[in-house]
Structure formats: structure tokens, C-alpha cells
Amino acid sequence: MNIHKYACGILLVALLSSCNKISEDVSFGVTLSPDNTYLAGDEVTFLFDGNPDYITFWSGDLGHEYKYRDRTEYAPEDIESCKIRFTVDSKYGAKYPKTLTLMATSGFPGLAGNNKDADHNLLTTFNGWETVVSQEEFPAKAGNGSTNVVTETYEKDIDVSKYASDATFAFRYQTGPLVPNESQRTWKIFGFSLETVYKNGVVYSLTAADMGFSAFDMLPQDLSPQSGNAYFNGKGMKGTWNLTDTKNIEIQGCAKTPAWENDDWLISSNLQLNGCEPDKSEVIKNINVRLDSYSHIYTVPGTYTVTFIAGNSNIYGESKVMREITFEVKSKN
Missing domain, CATH: 2.20.130.20 (S-adenosyl-L-methionine-dependent methyltransferases)
Incomplete structure (x- = not known):
């Protein structure tokens, strides 16, 4: 009986072994x-x-x-062009004309996201930003109503030799000293995108939704709904970036009263401009x-x-x- 079981066991192992390969x-x-x-x-x-x-x-x-x-990236020399595109609407704040700047850099370590003091210090001391669209280039004139706006569309070449695999973009909104009896400028940013065209015809695109934007308020207010949260990025708080819809990013300035100075950053994640699928x-x-x-x-x-x-x-x-x-x-x- 034991011999029979042993023989059956050998046969079973042999059969399993034969199935264990093609x-x-x-x-x-x-x-x-x-x-x-x-x-x-x-x-x-x-x-x-x-x-x-x-x-x-x-x-x-x-x-x-x-x-x-x-392959997930091209060499910089394989790139034909790299452009940034977006449209802005400007309204209110006629006496706050120079409030918005778009910048780019490489080597930015990124925000901690959970340490207000450390991130405030980083943005105060980091000096690697270069201007892409200056305050002077954004519309100086502003519309005066919800439908009466000043619109400008921007297309800028990006120097890929600097930013190919390490790019961070940032909008900075600064009101400076308060202007009595004057509401602050409101900006809307539409269709923010990056497009890299390679010499072989391949096009690699990133939209704002792909860029991991985050907000940081250098002067957060102890007001609802922000409640002093430097990272607030939703609706209902003047003088803060609203990322509820990345196709339509907005920062709404303060009304005539109450009003406070604003210094608000909108910072992308680290981006690869020479990426590809x-x-x-x-x-x-x-x-x-x-x-x-x-x-x-x-x-x-x-x-x-x-x-x-x-x-x-x-x-x-x-x-x-x-x-x-x-x-x-x-x-x-």
C-alpha cells in the first residue's frame, strides 16, 4: 500500500513538473x-x-x-520649440495695475505643504526665479464690471536648455501698500498650458491640471474661511488663489473695505518639459x-x-x- 502511494506521488510530481514549462x-x-x-x-x-x-x-x-x-524624455537638442500659453482677464483695481508676475526656475525644492514658517522662509530666500511675464506686460488697464474685462493672450518661448527636466512655474500676486477707497485687481487665468514640439514632429503637452499647482499666502488672514491657513486655495476668500477649476484659475482682490495687503504665490510642481510618452x-x-x-x-x-x-x-x-x-x-x- 505504501509502495503504491509512493509510486503515485512520483507520477504526480512528474506530471506537475511537465506542466511547469512551455x-x-x-x-x-x-x-x-x-x-x-x-x-x-x-x-x-x-x-x-x-x-x-x-x-x-x-x-x-x-x-x-x-x-x-x-523612453520617457528627449534630449534638449531634439526639441524644436517649447511654449507656454495662457489667457488672462483683468478687472477692478484701476490703481493696482502692477500686481501679477509669472516666473520660472530650475532647482526649486518645492513647498513642504505642512510647515508655514519653513515655506515662508523658502520663498523669502530663494533667488533663482526668472521673469517670464513681468508686471509691466500684464494689462495695466482693468475692466470695471463682471462682464467688462480686459483680456490678453500670451505665448512665450521657454529656454529648454535651462528648464528641460527641472522646471517650476509660479504666479505671484502682490498688491503692495493699500490704496484708500480702491478695490484691488482681480485676475483670471484661462487655459494655462505648456507645449513642447520635437524635431521629429512629436508634440508633448501639459495643461494646468497636469502641473500640480499649489497656493501659498505670505500674509494669511485670520478670517473665515481661510482662518490663517497659508495653503488655502478654495472659493470664498478674497486675496487668495482659487484652484477649484484649473481651467479657470482666479485670484480676487480685496474690496475697498475690509482690505489688506496681499502677497500670494501659485506654484507648480517640478515639471519635465522634455518629457514624452x-x-x-x-x-x-x-x-x-x-x-x-x-x-x-x-x-x-x-x-x-x-x-x-x-x-x-x-x-x-x-x-x-x-x-x-x-x-x-x-x-x-
């Missing part, structure tokens, strides 16, 4: 169809030999190259189908390297192979 290597080959024209706009057809469980296709097109599957592939076959060929249209003339990853898998493991083919696509003209 039974055979991946059999997969790729050739180009003899009917291909290799002209831009025509299909290029790839013929397959074998029936792997799955096939992943890297076309070699822009954004779909296997060699760039892990890793190149992507496409799964063209899974275990449920058989695929003997695949076609793709190349619209731009050039030399392409196409990569196929084919594999077999089960719950115990995976085997895969890579096949690459390089060819030239020519213009029809």
Missing part, C-alpha cells in the same frame, strides 16, 4: 509579401510562419518604435485566433524597422521570440 520553443517567422509595392499610402503585408499564442506589433512609425519602448505597440493576435499575415499602411516615406514579439504562455511560464525586418518606403511621386 512544452516547445516558439515557432515563428516573418517575411515580406512579394506583392508589396513599398510606396507611401500602400499596404505593406507581412507573412507569418507558425502559430504562437500572441503577436505584438511595433510598426516602426513615429511613436511605435521598439527601441523607444522605455513611451512608444507603444499593438497586440495583433491572441490565443483565440490564427493569423497568417498582417498589413500596415505607411503614409510617410522613409526607412522603417518593424518589430514583432511572438510568444506562448501558460500559468507557469512564458517563452517569446523577436523578429525584425527593415525596409524602405518611397514616395509615389
Whole structure:
């Protein structure tokens, strides 16, 4: 009886061991169809030999190259341009014309976010800011009603050599000494964005929602709803940044009374201006189908390297192979 159990145990181990690996290597080959024209706009057809469980296709097109599957940034010399864009509305505060500045820097360590004294000291002593849009460049004239506003749109080139992988942007609102019987300037910032264009045509964009803006009040008031909170960034408090809607960032100045001096920062997180999305592939076959060929249209003339990853898998493991083919696509003209 014990011998029988022992023999059954050996058999069970053997069976489990045989299931613990894929039974055979991946059999997969790729050739180009003899009917291909290799002209831009025509299909290029790839013929397959074998029936792997799955096939992943890297076309070699822009954004779909296997060699760039892990790339998350470009070198600064690969950048064609980097621009910042936004629109501002200005109203009220005719005697507070110079209250808003947009700045940029590299090397800013970021706000602690939970230590008012430390962050106040950091903003007081950090001297690496450079002006992107000065107080003089923002509208000096202001509208006088909720619908009567002065609007300006800004597009500025950013020096990527300084800020490529380490950029922080900040708006600073400063009223200076109080002006008797005068309400302070209110600003709205619409559509704040950064756009990096690379020499190969790829465009990388960031909106305000991507930039992790946070507010800091250098002169927080012990008033509701702020209650002395230097990090307050919501509605209902004059002289503080309102981040409720990042598409429409606003700072509303104080009315004629009560009024107080304001020095309020709106600071982005550390940004990567030369960032990019890793190149992507496409799964063209899974275990449920058989695929003997695949076609793709190349619209731009050039030399392409196409990569196929084919594999077999089960719950115990995976085997895969890579096949690459390089060819030239020519213009029809």
C-alpha cells in the first residue's frame, strides 16, 4: 500500500513538473509579401510562419518604435520649440495695475505643504526665479464690471536648455501698500498650458491640471474661511488663489473695505518639459485566433524597422521570440 502511494506521488510530481514549462520553443517567422509595392499610402503585408499564442506589433512609425519602448524624455537638442500659453482677464483695481508676475526656475525644492514658517522662509530666500511675464506686460488697464474685462493672450518661448527636466512655474500676486477707497485687481487665468514640439514632429503637452499647482499666502488672514491657513486655495476668500477649476484659475482682490495687503504665490510642481510618452505597440493576435499575415499602411516615406514579439504562455511560464525586418518606403511621386 505504501509502495503504491509512493509510486503515485512520483507520477504526480512528474506530471506537475511537465506542466511547469512551455512544452516547445516558439515557432515563428516573418517575411515580406512579394506583392508589396513599398510606396507611401500602400499596404505593406507581412507573412507569418507558425502559430504562437500572441503577436505584438511595433510598426516602426513615429511613436511605435521598439527601441523607444522605455523612453520617457528627449534630449534638449531634439526639441524644436517649447511654449507656454495662457489667457488672462483683468478687472477692478484701476490703481493696482502692477500686481501679477509669472516666473520660472530650475532647482526649486518645492513647498513642504505642512510647515508655514519653513515655506515662508523658502520663498523669502530663494533667488533663482526668472521673469517670464513681468508686471509691466500684464494689462495695466482693468475692466470695471463682471462682464467688462480686459483680456490678453500670451505665448512665450521657454529656454529648454535651462528648464528641460527641472522646471517650476509660479504666479505671484502682490498688491503692495493699500490704496484708500480702491478695490484691488482681480485676475483670471484661462487655459494655462505648456507645449513642447520635437524635431521629429512629436508634440508633448501639459495643461494646468497636469502641473500640480499649489497656493501659498505670505500674509494669511485670520478670517473665515481661510482662518490663517497659508495653503488655502478654495472659493470664498478674497486675496487668495482659487484652484477649484484649473481651467479657470482666479485670484480676487480685496474690496475697498475690509482690505489688506496681499502677497500670494501659485506654484507648480517640478515639471519635465522634455518629457514624452513611451512608444507603444499593438497586440495583433491572441490565443483565440490564427493569423497568417498582417498589413500596415505607411503614409510617410522613409526607412522603417518593424518589430514583432511572438510568444506562448501558460500559468507557469512564458517563452517569446523577436523578429525584425527593415525596409524602405518611397514616395509615389
